Amino acid sequence: MRRQTWIILVVAAMVLAATTNGLAKVPQGMFQIYEQNKTLGIGNYITEDFILLSYGMVVNTAVTRMEETVFYPEFMAFVNKIKETFPELKSSEHQSCLDFLNVLAALLSGDAGDGETPEVFAELKQVRHAGGMAMSPLMHQKIDYTQFRIRGKYTRSEELGRYFQAMKYAGGIFFPVLESNATGISPEQADFLTEQALWFARNIHENKTLLKAYQGFEKNIQALFGRCEDLTLEDYYQIDLQMEEANVADKRKALLALARDTDKQPSVISGPVRVDLLEKGVQSRDVLTGWRFIPQRYTPDRALFQKWVYDQVQEYKGEKKPFSHTIVNGRVVKGYPLGLELMSLLGSEVAEKKLEIGDEINYQGYKKGDDASRAMLLGADGMKGAHFQLMTDWLVNGKDVQADDHRRLNSCLAFWTYTSYISQLYTKQSYTSVSKGLGLYTPSQKRNTAWLEPASRLYEFLESRITVLQSIVKESENLSGILQSYAGILNRCRKIADQEVANQPLKDEDIEFLNTLDATLSSLIHQKDFPIVVDVHTEPTAGKVLEEGLGYPRIVEKKMQEQSLRGALFSYYEFKYPINSRLTDENWQLLLSNPERMGALEFSPGTTIEKD
Secondary structure (H helix, E strand, O other), rough: OOHHHHHHHHHHHHHHHHOOOOOOOOOOOHHHHHHHHHHHOOEEOOOHHHHHHHHHHHHHHHHHHHHHHHHHHHHHHHHHHHHOOOOOOOHHHHHHHHHHHHHHHHHHHHOOOOOOOHHHHHHHHHHOOOOOEEEEEOOOOOOEEEHOOOOOOHOOOHHHHHHHHHHHHHOOOOOOOOOOOOOEHHHHHHHHHHHHHHHHHHHHHHHHHHHHHHHHHHHHHHHHHHOOOOOHHHHHHHHHHOOOOOOHHHHHHHHHHHHHHOOOOOOOOOOOHHHOOOOOOOHHHHHOOOOOOOOOEEOOHHHHHOOOOOOOOOEEOOOOOOOOOOOOEEEEEEEOOOOHHHHOOOOOHHHHHHHHHHOOOOOOOOOOHHHHHHHHOOOOOHHHHHHHHHHHHHHHHHHOOOHHHHHHHHHHHHHHHHHHHHOOOOOOOOEEEEEEOOOOOOOOOOOOOOOOOOHHHHHHHHHHHHHHHHOOOOOHHHHHHHHHHHHHHHOOOOEHHHHHHHOOOHHHHHHHHHHHHHHHHHHHHHHOOOEEEEEEEOOOOEEEEEEEEEOOOOEEEEOOOOOOEEEEEEEEEEEEHEEEEEOHHHHHHEEEEEEEEHOOOEEOOOOOOOOO
């Protein structure tokens, strides 16, 4: 319980610090700390964490705008268009395809499903309740309905919530090519679901309007979040053409062979698999080979997570009780991957030491990430690869600034959490295998000093990523304007950092820029930060998920010209939580405000504490 005690003390110290400064409550976010600086006449210490946070918020704003103005309306239009072209119902497969589309349409529009088939009505009830693992009344398979619980930024509006559930459903429903006892899919179910996938492939491919819409939607998502690793609509269409007279069972065999030959089998096992029930010669990736209506994206961190848990990693060999352990069939095995493992792979010696102290890698069959794994992280497409490049550069090459190894590790864990939060709707989640506004105050004194953490390379890298993002969203003039303005801010930060490294005194306009940077950013993105949480891995045997959270920011001080400047740093949390209560931001914030409940949580060694 030592770690929990430290966390409670940290929260209590933050409350005490706020009270000592004459402030009513703990700052909920970094922006509030900098607003307090203005109120108290304290100069700003602009930390690398605040710049990383602002970058994440700008990217999140861009993604959210695209979801609201492009993705959501295009997805709804596509679903309605394919429904319009629906043929006269000739079979149960046709009816099920229409029912599937009606579920998507109802989720997107918010309709209750009245007037639809009983199966559609029952499925909608299950999705919106998001209660647990259950047999789908419509899709002939067991589904983890907890994944449909609206969370993250998607709780902020009704429209975003609808989009979240519809996209989760479109990416969560699986059309497998192989039957198996390990998934509970019978040959009849596999035939039925493959017939549906083949129907969608034929009807979308043979309608130029539908095909163009589908491919355009896929292209936009891939540009931001990376590729999918499953069989595609094109694969199903080609097999259907080549084997027009064959039965569906033979087509399933051909699809599995194609997936094996073209490396279109999942490396992220995004669903529960009973490995003890796998048939001879069959692997987990075989039984999860297939198609999804809107494929979820492959990300290298989740692929590595899959390698770092049971059944890829077996029994614990030590005598401690590491955070990562779970119980499967009475055996202590590795059930949870850790953010620290990613950071160790990216070059953090502190992360590696924490893993060793916690005995988190002392498992049979555990293989530490190698050069190939590291290259996989850094070479990822979409935003992911660039962000991992940023993290490894900061962890390994960022030693010429005030931030020490522990602080840089904490920054990267928090940055990884925030970027995972942004992409949570589109990326696969790994599973452990199953076996048996501006202030209105007047400063009390003129703020004539300020400081920026001189991380020139970091700011230059972030600016380059914003330029890439501009090229993706160039059609949106409003969004391009925000990104262009933010790129200008990063450029100026880089120039100020260069001045500081050269020991050149900052000009008055630079000091003013830093002391008003929080207000400038707030007016640009029209929001402030607050504690967030995202679940990144599921351990179904224990009935828990791995949550990554950002809590109340920590205050850091820097002495300058006999003045004490004040800035903000991330607080990072990694912990287990019940699967049926996947946390929303709102519930996480309630948890943070309750020391007793926080003390009952089990935190990983990577969680922020005052002294490591």
